[in-house]
Amino acid sequence: MNAVKTRLEFRDVAVGKALRARLQHAMERAGREISVMHVCGSHEQAMARYGMRASFPRDLRVQMGPGCPVCVTDAPEIDACIALASQGVRVLTYGDMLRVPGRAMSLDDARAAGARVEVVYGANQVAQIARESKEPVLFFATGFETTAVATAALLLDNPSDNLVVLSAHKWVPAAMEVVAQTPESRIEGYLAAGHAATITGYGLFEPFVERYRIPVVIGGFEPLDILSALVLLTEQVVDGKHEVVNAFPRCVTREGNKKALAAMHAVFEMGDGDWRGIAHVPSGNLVLRKEFERWDARSRFGVELAAAPEVEERAAASECRCGGIMSGLAEPSDCQHFGKACRPDAPIGACMVSTEGACRIWFEHGIEGRR
Amino acid sequence: MCLGIPGKIVSIDDMVGVVDFWGVRREVALHIVDEPVVVGDYVLVHVGFAIRRIPPEEIDNTLAFFEELSAEDLEGVVPRPRTEGA
Numbered sequence: 001m002n003a004v005k006t007r008l009e010f011r012d013v014a015v016g017k018a019l020r021a022r023l024q025h026a027m028e029r030a031g032r033e034i035s036v037m038h039v040c041g042s043h044e045q046a047m048a049r050y051g052m053r054a055s056f057p058r059d060l061r062v063q064m065g066p067g068c069p070v071c072v073t074d075a076p077e078i079d080a081c082i083a084l085a086s087q088g089v090r091v092l093t094y095g096d097m098l099r100v101p102g103r104a105m106s107l108d109d110a111r112a113a114g115a116r117v118e119v120v121y122g123a124n125q126v127a128q129i130a131r132e133s134k135e136p137v138l139f140f141a142t143g144f145e146t147t148a149v150a151t152a153a154l155l156l157d158n159p160s161d162n163l164v165v166l167s168a169h170k171w172v173p174a175a176m177e178v179v180a181q182t183p184e185s186r187i188e189g190y191l192a193a194g195h196a197a198t199i200t201g202y203g204l205f206e207p208f209v210e211r212y213r214i215p216v217v218i219g220g221f222e223p224l225d226i227l228s229a230l231v232l233l234t235e236q237v238v239d240g241k242h243e244v245v246n247a248f249p250r251c252v253t254r255e256g257n258k259k260a261l262a263a264m265h266a267v268f269e270m271g272d273g274d275w276r277g278i279a280h281v282p283s284g285n286l287v288l289r290k291e292f293e294r295w296d297a298r299s300r301f302g303v304e305l306a307a308a309p310e311v312e313e314r315a316a317a318s319e320c321r322c323g324g325i326m327s328g329l330a331e332p333s334d335c336q337h338f339g340k341a342c343r344p345d346a347p348i349g350a351c352m353v354s355t356e357g358a359c360r361i362w363f364e365h366g367i368e369g370r371r
Numbered sequence: 372m373c374l375g376i377p378g379k380i381v382s383i384d385d386m387v388g389v390v391d392f393w394g395v396r397r398e399v400a401l402h403i404v405d406e407p408v409v410v411g412d413y414v415l416v417h418v419g420f421a422i423r424r425i426p427p428e429e430i431d432n433t434l435a436f437f438e439e440l441s442a443e444d445l446e447g448v449v450p451r452p453r454t455e456g457a
Contacts, residue, residue: 157402
């Protein structure tokens with residue numbers, strides 16, 4: 001156990017201090033405020049857990065973008081699952097999904113009212129549960145490309161016919177495009193998620209970097225991974241460079257995991273769709289291909305996912321800042337509701353919903369915003 | 372759900388490996404791992420599927436990379452690691 005632990009933890013304090021000083025040096029050279037964005041709940045959690053935000057240079061804004069697939073899952077998808085679970089269909093999903101509010105209630109509320117909702121830890125459990133059951137089993141499949149490949153592998157392994165999948169999988173590079181095209185965005189560089197890039201490869205970001213002339217650095221999730229990625233990103237911003245730099249080479253290659261990517265593309269195609277808090281994201285949803293129709297909840301149960309404008313309207317009417325937070329225009333502490341009316345047990349907006357949301361992470365770690 | 376966790380393979384039976392995650396053992400599917408794995412390999416695991424064999428030399432390379440990045444001379448601005456004590 002200790003061997004595994006010490007081999008895979010990258011937390012040397014002296015190295016961290018040196019990297020921090022280098023980051024400070026870059027910011028002093030810049031002599032102005034710089035905003036960069038990361039797009040992964042795991043990055044925000046790591047920064048919170050290790051208290052990293054308190055040590056960032058004052059003028060460096062590290063904002064969490066649309067990096068929480070749970071938060072951006074749209075209410076109609078939740079509602080469809082609740083409707084099916086309430087009719088007696090056995091619903092399996094990841095634990096983070098339970099608290100996400102639909103229009104009237106969450107899956108957790110539905111479960112308390114007697115609906116059949118069960119938590120799985122991995123897509124590999126789903127096939128087994130379906131195999132051992134004779135009744136229809138609905139897998140509510142959520143997450144970015146890293147979890148989409150697991151769903152793809154599950155479907156390519158010839159699962160039993162009683163398995164039905166409702167895909168709410170999302171493709172995070174599509175949301176980066178939306179942020180990059182936001183006219184008022186102040187984001188000058190992206191810290192890309194190392195685990196998603198393990199699948200996609202860092203080559204994926206090369207056209208993005210050229211198109212928007214903005215640097216992208218791939219970062220891992222240990223404190224030194226994040227610090228070194230921020231150093232390489234901030235230095236590029238200060239020096240006016242825009243390149244893709246891989247600061248997580250122990251997991252990320254230029255081509256990515258070809259086997260996993262092939263599985264994902266065999267099972268899913270890109271579709272347009274709504275992301276909660278961000279609005280319409282072109283090519284941001286991973287939709288099951290026609291060949292996998294027999295396992296697709298949309299055809300098997302005739303699930304129709306109508307838009308839920310009232311959810312966005314309610315959030316807008318309450319002046320919830322989630323849209324701005326996920327677009328890099330605001331921080332959780334900029335929102336008047338943060339930690340007051342909007343709390344984990346009664347979230348107003350998407351970012352307070354999941355343990356991977358920026359507001360939720362700041363709330364739970366007592367982060368109050370920049371000093 | 373999006374947590375990627377590295378661990379070490381302790382046994383393999385066809386497409387299922389048992390992986391040690393810092394003391395906790397779980398069955399992990401090996402269908403989409405990027406290259407062949409053997410017992411003793413480190414893998415990155417997401418929602419029950421191994422998605423990357425972590426080459427042991429890359430762990431050393433990572434440490435060397437941090438060392439290099441933190442030790443680069445910036446006109447004395449950056450303290451060198453291991454000289455000021457952790």
